[in-house]
Amino acid sequence: MNQNKGLFASICGFFKSLFSSEPTTAAAKAATNDGLTGVERYIRNQSQSGSSLTGVEQYIRNQATSNKSVTGVEQYVRNQGQAKTMTGVERYIQSKG
Incomplete structure (x- = not known):
């Protein structure tokens, strides 16, 4: 019976120290x-x-200074922005407007 009390007390002490918010040593x-x-x-x-x-900040600086090649999507977007040709739908809307 005394062994069970000692075991129970040590288990309770373990959980108390585990969930305690206070450090256990003076150095801590x-x-x-x-x-x-x-x-x-x-x-x-x-x-x-x-x-x-x-x-x-380091990531942004590295991205700004790296000499990356332009991706295909970036090239497409740039080309579409520079292209002035009208589609058939755009010509139709302008002629009916």
């Missing part, structure tokens, strides 16, 4: 209790990381 408490929110810590870490660009 000191590391997380610096008076800053998670967002403030994130901003501080980003500013100290040395990179002043975000991932999105």
Whole structure:
């Protein structure tokens, strides 16, 4: 019977520590209790990381500076914008207008 109580107590202790929001060691408490929110810590870490660009900014700069060839869709859209020929439907509408 005492073995069952000890086992039950250890299982309860495990779940209590698992679902507890407080750190279990003094070192963990000191590391997380610096008076800053998670967002403030994130901003501080980003500013100290040395990179002043975000991932999105780096992606945009890489896309702007890369010498990509024009895709077939881009060529088609550009050609359609430059083409001044009228379709038969457009000519019909203009002649009846």
